[in-house]
Each structure stands twice: as structure tokens, then as C-alpha cells.
Amino acid sequence: MSYSERARQLLASSQAREGDTVRLKVRGKEHEGILMPHHEFSHPDVIVIKLKSGYNMGLKVDEGSELTLESRAQERTKKAKDAVNGNDLPTVSFLGTGGTIASYVDYRTGAVHPALKAEELVATVPELSEICRMRSHVVFSIFSENMTPQNWQTLASAVADELNDGAEGVIVPHGTDTLGFTSAALSFMLGDVPRSVLLVGAQRSSDRPSSDSYINLLSSARFCVNANAAEVFALMHGESSDSYVHIHRGTKVRKMHTSRRDAFQSVNCAPVARLGMQGELEILSECKPKSRTKVVPDTRMEKDVALLYFYPGMSTEIVKKVMEDHKGLIMAGTGLGHVSRDMVHVLKDVISEGKPVVMTSQCLGGRVNLNVYDTGRDLLSAGVIPGEDMLPETALIKLMWVLGRTQDMPEVEKEMLTDRRAEISRRRDL
Amino acid sequence: MSYSERARQLLASSQAREGDTVRLKVRGKEHEGILMPHHEFSHPDVIVIKLKSGYNMGLKVDEGSELTLESRAQERTKKAKDAVNGNDLPTVSFLGTGGTIASYVDYRTGAVHPALKAEELVATVPELSEICRMRSHVVFSIFSENMTPQNWQTLASAVADELNDGAEGVIVPHGTDTLGFTSAALSFMLGDVPRSVLLVGAQRSSDRPSSDSYINLLSSARFCVNANAAEVFALMHGESSDSYVHIHRGTKVRKMHTSRRDAFQSVNCAPVARLGMQGELEILSECKPKSRTKVVPDTRMEKDVALLYFYPGMSTEIVKKVMEDHKGLIMAGTGLGHVSRDMVHVLKDVISEGKPVVMTSQCLGGRVNLNVYDTGRDLLSAGVIPGEDMLPETALIKLMWVLGRTQDMPEVEKEMLTDRRAEISRRRDL
Numbered sequence: 001m002s003y004s005e006r007a008r009q010l011l012a013s014s015q016a017r018e019g020d021t022v023r024l025k026v027r028g029k030e031h032e033g034i035l036m037p038h039h040e041f042s043h044p045d046v047i048v049i050k051l052k053s054g055y056n057m058g059l060k061v062d063e064g065s066e067l068t069l070e071s072r073a074q075e076r077t078k079k080a081k082d083a084v085n086g087n088d089l090p091t092v093s094f095l096g097t098g099g100t101i102a103s104y105v106d107y108r109t110g111a112v113h114p115a116l117k118a119e120e121l122v123a124t125v126p127e128l129s130e131i132c133r134m135r136s137h138v139v140f141s142i143f144s145e146n147m148t149p150q151n152w153q154t155l156a157s158a159v160a161d162e163l164n165d166g167a168e169g170v171i172v173p174h175g176t177d178t179l180g181f182t183s184a185a186l187s188f189m190l191g192d193v194p195r196s197v198l199l200v201g202a203q204r205s206s207d208r209p210s211s212d213s214y215i216n217l218l219s220s221a222r223f224c225v226n227a228n229a230a231e232v233f234a235l236m237h238g239e240s241s242d243s244y245v246h247i248h249r250g251t252k253v254r255k256m257h258t259s260r261r262d263a264f265q266s267v268n269c270a271p272v273a274r275l276g277m278q279g280e281l282e283i284l285s286e287c288k289p290k291s292r293t294k295v296v297p298d299t300r301m302e303k304d305v306a307l308l309y310f311y312p313g314m315s316t317e318i319v320k321k322v323m324e325d326h327k328g329l330i331m332a333g334t335g336l337g338h339v340s341r342d343m344v345h346v347l348k349d350v351i352s353e354g355k356p357v358v359m360t361s362q363c364l365g366g367r368v369n370l371n372v373y374d375t376g377r378d379l380l381s382a383g384v385i386p387g388e389d390m391l392p393e394t395a396l397i398k399l400m401w402v403l404g405r406t407q408d409m410p411e412v413e414k415e416m417l418t419d420r421r422a423e424i425s426r427r428r429d430l
Numbered sequence: 431m432s433y434s435e436r437a438r439q440l441l442a443s444s445q446a447r448e449g450d451t452v453r454l455k456v457r458g459k460e461h462e463g464i465l466m467p468h469h470e471f472s473h474p475d476v477i478v479i480k481l482k483s484g485y486n487m488g489l490k491v492d493e494g495s496e497l498t499l500e501s502r503a504q505e506r507t508k509k510a511k512d513a514v515n516g517n518d519l520p521t522v523s524f525l526g527t528g529g530t531i532a533s534y535v536d537y538r539t540g541a542v543h544p545a546l547k548a549e550e551l552v553a554t555v556p557e558l559s560e561i562c563r564m565r566s567h568v569v570f571s572i573f574s575e576n577m578t579p580q581n582w583q584t585l586a587s588a589v590a591d592e593l594n595d596g597a598e599g600v601i602v603p604h605g606t607d608t609l610g611f612t613s614a615a616l617s618f619m620l621g622d623v624p625r626s627v628l629l630v631g632a633q634r635s636s637d638r639p640s641s642d643s644y645i646n647l648l649s650s651a652r653f654c655v656n657a658n659a660a661e662v663f664a665l666m667h668g669e670s671s672d673s674y675v676h677i678h679r680g681t682k683v684r685k686m687h688t689s690r691r692d693a694f695q696s697v698n699c700a701p702v703a704r705l706g707m708q709g710e711l712e713i714l715s716e717c718k719p720k721s722r723t724k725v726v727p728d729t730r731m732e733k734d735v736a737l738l739y740f741y742p743g744m745s746t747e748i749v750k751k752v753m754e755d756h757k758g759l760i761m762a763g764t765g766l767g768h769v770s771r772d773m774v775h776v777l778k779d780v781i782s783e784g785k786p787v788v789m790t791s792q793c794l795g796g797r798v799n800l801n802v803y804d805t806g807r808d809l810l811s812a813g814v815i816p817g818e819d820m821l822p823e824t825a826l827i828k829l830m831w832v833l834g835r836t837q838d839m840p841e842v843e844k845e846m847l848t849d850r851r852a853e854i855s856r857r858r859d860l
Contacts (some may be wrong), residue, residue: 033511038815061477077744116770143768143803143804143805144742144764145740145742145763145764145765145768145805146742146770147742147743148742148743148770149742149743151742175765176765177764177765177766177768178742178764179740181741181742182742195818197592205631240665244741255764255765255793256793256794256795257793257794257795257796258765258766258793258795258796258797258798258799259766259796259797259799260795260796263793263795264794283698303743304745306744306745307739307741307744308738308749309737309738309739309762310575311611311823311824311826312574312575312577312578312579312608312611312612313577313578313579313580313733314736314737315734315736315755315756317755318736318752320749321751321752321754322748322752325745325747326745328511332739333575334574334575334607334608334685335688336573336686336688336689338573338575338607339575339579340575340576341576361623361688363685363686363687363688363693364686365686365687365688365690365693366687366688366689366690366693367688367689368688369688369689373573373576374573375573387738392739393741396741
């Protein structure tokens with residue numbers, strides 16, 4: 001549905017165009033914000049503006065309403081550009097990969113586009129220019145479900161370059177679908193990072209009133225600059241309203257809801273930190289401190305590693321066929337890490353061909369323990385590596401990374417059982 | 431480590447044997463309970479008794495300790511047998527399947543055995559005889575990871591027989607590993623049940639002080655008799671201490687932790703009820719009321735349905751190979767229900783061969799929505815059925831059940847999108 005005659009006239013008389021900053025007076029109350037496109041589902045009398053808080057507000061205009069043009073979109077963009085070039089704050093790098101977070105609304109057409117340039121990011125989140133000097137480039141722009149190990153390698157190298165070039169932190173806006181996989185991949189590939197690498201996503205695009213992209217982006221810059229933390233993290237809303245964001249360890253985070261803004265959870269450990277809407281930082285778990293060392297990434301990956309979730313009656317043929325052209329296997333077993341008796345035999349055969357099998361749990365919560373029941377003990381005898389409390393997805397990426405460097409079975413087992421990037425919690429944490 | 435000389439003499443002088451009810455006085459305080467076997471990790475001076483609460487208590491004896499024999503294990507068993515045969519309370523059927531819950535300690539050897547007979551259950555949980563008249567038989571006794579669709583069929587028929595024979599409820603002690611799969615299978619196969627069918631598990635066997643089998647079994651009998659509810663449910667601890675149990679819908683429950691006693695959670699809906707330790711019943715969600723109708727189970731299942739979790743870089747060969755000998759596929763995609771672009775094409779080919787593909791989300795929480803992003807729309811065009819907010823595991827079992835009755839693609843789609851056993855929540859619940 002398009003605008004009513006009344007709304008159209010109000011817009012025409014002010015000469016305001018979408019993207020401009022306007023002041024709208026409705027029923028005696030004034031609201032300032034960016035004029036947004038008319039939404040097809042909105043009432044014809046409703047004009048939508050994006051408030052300074054990042055929220056979109058729809059206002060139903062009547063005969064007493066007044067609309068004033070405050071500033072043109074172009075002026076804001078120019079101011080943003082000056083901010084990018086001119087300030088002497090710490091430099092933070094933004095590496096675009098695609099996804100909802102990186103999208104911004106083209107105020108002329110209403111379409112959602114990737115926000116690729118630093119100026120576009122500043123125009124979307126003006127406060128960024130008060131926190132850091134921004135550097136940005138687009139590594140690629142894809143839906144995150146199309147990510148591959150090769151994309152992780154490209155991204156890891158790009159992140160390393162930024163850190164080695166002195167960035168105070170690197171922010172990677174990323175699609176949420178596979179954000180947890182990428183954060184695990186970067187954790188292993190980058191090794192000891194001297195400053196924070198922050199994967200950040202949004203569950204709702206910035207044209208929606210409930211978008212979380214504004215607060216997540218702003219918080220990620222605040223965290224990079226203000227927290228003395230040097231690891232690979234993921235940052236997303238901490239609960240469903242706009243009260244705080246959580247910073248999660250890159251190897252322990254998982255998307256646990258399709259649509260909630262607080263979809264991401266740390267599994268088997270607490271989040272690393274909580275950051276309030278005004279930047280109040282609360283560290284919940286010890287992190288590595290910042291340093292000035294260089295990063296030496298090791299991006300070697302064996303991409304032919306499979307992840308299979310077990311279910312009752314699962315045909316052993318599946319494992320046999322999949323392992324014809326895979327070099328390692330992560331099983332997400334039931335409970336403490338179990339599969340059917342038949343499957344134990346097939347896993348034994350896989351291992352005897354020199355292909356490692358790591359057992360994780362589809363429960364996600366808790367630790368694999370192959371010492372409690374007969375099935376577990378049989379799995380251990382067969383040579384299955386118990387995946388401790390690693391997420392199945394993290395174990396998958398770790399095995400890709402380990403197999404990228406060695407195929408020696410005892411060495412692979414030792415590596416998989418050694419905590420490298422906080423992917424294995426100490427027992428007392430559980 | 432075995433008993434100390436002091437503990438041994440105390441036991442010898444009282445003539446108490448393991449399994450007997452004893453009274454033990456230590457440091458001026460008296461404790462009554464069942465004499466348990468000495469645990470190899472216990473201090474040599476420690477004597478363990480199982481209290482009436484179901485908890486095991488280890489007491490370190492000293493020179494002032496006294497031990498009195500109260501009653502022999504045999505007397506308790508006889509009393510239990512009388513209870514089973516003699517009372518006129520409602521009849522509850524216990525159908526054994528194996529698993530930790532059904533285990534009890536042989537007090538002579540200390541070994542954990544399945545508790546198969548009603549008398550053994552009453553001896554383990556004496557209060558059962560005050561709640562119901564018990565009928566029991568062992569359908570099978572296996573580790574639940576070895577369950578197959580055929581076991582579900584056998585069990586469904588056995589449950590139907592018990593209900594049709596007038597049982598006020600049927601309790602199925604079951605291993606926790608695949609309890610959620612079985613509860614979903616029974617939900618679909620049994621259709622409208624006239625009284626409750628309650629799957630019940632234990633995370634810790636009854637020889638452990640922290641065992642949850644006592645309270646879970648007792649609560650399941652209380653629920654069958656006292657709640658006006660007629661569905662297939664799963665009952666487990668509701669939180670980590672012994673304050674209440676939760677009753678979950680059979681199609682919405684998932685084991686979410688490897689070891690916690692409150693490992694089971696209702697996903698995408700609230701639990702049906704909460705039951706306090708003294709039997710205080712709180713209904714949290716409307717259930718179907720009891721009736722006296724007969725059950726007509728439909729146990730037809732197409733067992734060749736596969737479940738695959740997607741991950742970045744997943745080879746499309748996996749799907750191609752798996753679908754050579756499977757007749758349907760559940761994908762657990764990322765986020766709202768996505769897979770890579772390559773995979774969309776392969777799924778389209780699978781569907782064109784007359785094999786249905788249902789998309790669920792590996793997030794577990796939330797609902798699949800294939801209308802938001804391009805990838806989702808491409809999946810819909812390819813003919814993929816959006817699995818709403820069904821758990822991947824529940825969708826697997828539902829598709830097995832649907833394909834057991836029809837292979838007509840539009841019919842399969844219609845059935846998968848129709849809520850049959852509360853497996854699909856209404857939108858406003860999320």
C-alpha cells in the first residue's frame with residue numbers, strides 16, 4: 001500500500017526525501033530521525049523515521065502534523081567521510097563478508113543492500129566515528145550458508161593482514177547462519193591474536209524496526225577499543241530486548257534460535273563479557289590480554305571431513321559411503337557419545353583405514369564420556385577419539401585444521417584432545 | 431578398597447546383609463535405610479545406606495557407632511509382592527525397555543541389573559504400592575542407542591495392549607539417549623491415547639547417591655493416576671536439584687545435556703506440567719483429557735528416511751549417495767532453514783525422483799521460514815517442505831510414519847505441514 005494523499009502532501013511540502021534527516025510533529029510531539037521508505041504493510045497515513053537509538057518509529061500523521069527537513073542525506077555522508085579520514089582515534093578494521101548485518105536500506109528504493117564502505121557504516125551508525133578511526137574492505141559478499149573452508153582461509157589471511165598492519169581490532173560483519181563455524185575456523189587458523197577479532201551479526205536487517213545491527217555494530221567497536229581482550233569472539237544480543245550484548249568465545253558459540261536476536265549462546269561455558277547499551281563493560285570470564293605481537297596464521301585445512309548426527313536405525317551404509325571420499329569424521333552421538341552396536345563396527349573399520357573419528361554429543365550441552373557404558377568403552381577400543389565438551393561443529397573445524405597439518409593418527413588424537421583455543425572447557429567448569 | 435576391620439565387625443555383629451533395612455547410629459544420630467554395597471572409592475570406615483528419600487548416605491563409623499538389623503530384604507520383597515497382588519488402586523502398567531532407569535543394584539554383588547519385575551520396582555520405590563496396582567512386563571532390554579524403528583513398533587503395540595486392557599496409564603522406563611525419539615514415535619503411532627503414556631528415564635543409575643530414578647519413577651506413577659491427561663509424554667527432572675520433575679510433550683522433547691539430571695527440555699513450547707516432590711501437580715499447558723476409548727495404533731513406518739545436518743562446505747555427494755537407498759530426507763539446515771546453493775540443486779533432483787525433503791533447523795529453537803531470504807525461496811521452488819518448528823528428530827520420525835502410509839508427494843507434504851501430535855506449535859506460542 002502506498003502513502004495517503006495527506007502523507008504525500010506533507011512529504012512534498014517539506015521537500016524531504018528518504019534518507020534525509022527530518023523533524024516530524026504529530027499530536028503535539030516532535031520526533032527527529034531519518035526518513036525511511038514507506039513499508040507496503042504500513043497504513044497509508046504512517047510515516048516511518050529511524051530514531052537516533054537505531055529504532056524505526058512509525059507515526060500516523062493527521063491534519064495537524066508538520067514535517068521539516070533538517071539535513072540532506074548527502075550532508076550526513078560527507079560528515080561521515082570526514083570522520084573516517086580525519087580523526088586520530090584507534091583504527092578498527094571492518095572486513096565485509098555479507099549477511100544481514102552488513103545490509104543497509106537504500107532510502108530511495110527501499111531495497112536492502114550490503115553496506116560495504118566505511119562511510120556507509122558510519123552513516124548507519126554515526127557514533128562509530130566517535131569511537132574509532134575506521135578502515136574497511138570487502139573480503140567477499142555472500143550468504144553465509146555458501147561459505148566454504150576456502151572462504152575461511154581468505155578471511156583469516158585478511159584479518160591477519162589488518163592486525164599486522166596495526167589495527168586495534170578487526171570487526172567481521174557476517175551472516176548469522178554459519179557465524180559460529182567461521183568464528184571457530186578463525187580461532188584455530190589465527191592462533192594467538194594480539195587484539196580482538198570480533199564476528200558480528202544481525203538477526204533482523206536494518207530496515208526493520210527491531211533491527212539489532214545498529215547496537216551490535218556499535219558494541220563491537222566499543223569492545224575492540226575498550227576491552228583488554230585478544231581472542232576471536234562473536235558478538236550478538238545477550239537477551240531479547242535491547243539491554244546488553246554478549247561476547248562469546250569463537251569456539252564455544254552456537255546459533256540456537258532461528259529468529260530471536262539473542263539466538264547465539266555460549267555452550268558449556270559462560271560468555272566472555274557483557275556490554276551494556278551505553279558501553280558498560282562487564283568481563284565474565286578471563287581473556288588473553290592485548291599485545292603488539294604479529295599474527296602468523298596457519299590456514300591449512302583438510303576440507304574433506306564429514307559431520308554426521310546419529311539417530312536410531314541410522315543405516316551403517318551412510319557412514320561407509322560418506323567415508324569413501326572423506327578423510328576424517330565427526331560423529332554427533334546420543335547422550336554421552338553413543339551410536340548403535342552396528343555402527344561401532346563400521347567406525348572401527350574407518351579408523352583402521354587411517355581416518356580419524358571423533359565422537360561429540362548431539363545433546364550439545366555437557367561432555368562426552370566413553371567410560372560409563374559398554375557402548376562407550378567399545379568405541380574407545382575401536383579407536384574413537386572422545387571429543388570432550390567440544391561442539392560438533394567446532395570439532396569438525398578443528399579436525400579439518402589438524403588434518404591440514406598431520407595425518408599421523410596418534411598425533412591427530414593428541415591434538416584433538418589438547419585444548420588449543422578454549423574449545424575444550426576444563427572439567428570444573430561444567 | 432574394602433571395609434575396615436571396625437566396619438566389618440559392626441556389620442558382622444548385627445548380621446545385616448546388603449539389601450536389608452538397618453538402623454545405624456553414628457555420633458549420637460540415628461539413620462534408617464537399606465544397607466548398600468561398599469563402594470570401591472569409599473573410605474574403609476564408610477557404610478552406605480539408601481534413605482527413604484531415595485538418596486544414598488555414606489556414614490563414617492567410629493567406636494561409638496551401633497548397627498541394628500530392622501528387617502530382611504526378603505521381607506520387603508514379600509510385602510511388595512503382596513502390594514502388587516492385593517490392592518484395589520488404579521492399575522498402572524510398566525513396560526521395561528532397558529536403560530539406566532530400569533537398573534537396580536544387586537545388594538549381594540554390587541552390580542547394576544535391570545529391574546524387570548513389578549516386585550523389584552516396588553522394592554526400589556516402595557511408595558509405588560500406595561499409588562497404584564502395578565502390572566509389568568519387559569518388552570525388551572537394550573541400550574537405547576540400539577533402538578530401531580522395529581523396536582518402536584513392538585513397543586507401540588505393547589502400550590496399546592495395556593491401554594486397551596484398561597490400564598490407567600502406561601509407564602515406559604527407557605534409556606535417556608534416544609528417549610525423545612521413542613516418545614515421538616509412540617506419539618505418532620498411537621494416535622489419540624485415552625490415558626497417559628509416560629516415557630521415563632534416569633541420568634544416574636540407582637546405585638549412585640545422586641540417582642534420579644527413584645523420584646522420576648515415583649512421579650511418573652503419580653502423574654498417570656492424578657493428572658487428567660491423555661497424551662504421550664516424557665518425564666524427567668525439571669532442574670538440577672530434587673525440587674520438581676517436568677512432563678514434556680512426546681514430540682517436543684530433546685535431550686540437551688549429556689549428564690545433568692534436568693537434561694531434557696521442551697523445545698519451542700513450555701513443558702506440559704510440573705510435579706513437585708510431594709506430588710504437587712501444576713499444569714503448564716492444556717492437555718487432552720482422559721477417556722475410555724480404545725487405541726488403534728498405526729505402526730507402519732518407512733525406515734529408510736535419512737537425517738542430515740548441513741555444515742559449510744558439506745559435499746553434495748553426501749546427499750546424492752545417501753539418497754541412493756533412502757526414500758525421504760530431513761535436512762537440518764542453518765538458521766531459518768538454509769543450505770548452500772549447490773545443495774539446493776541436489777535437493778531439487780532428489781525431490782524430482784519422488785523423494786520428499788523436509789527442511790528443519792539445526793538451531794533447534796525457533797521456526798523454519800523459507801520466505802525471508804533468496805536461499806529459502808529457492809528451496810521452496812525446488813519443492814522442499816518447510817518443517818515449521820519441528821525438531822529435526824521429530825520430523826525424521828514423522829516422515830517415517832507418513833511414508834509408511836503414503837508415497838504420494840502432495841499428500842506427504844500436506845501431512846508434514848499438518849499438526850498431528852502437537853509437533854508443530856502455533857505461531858503465537860513462539
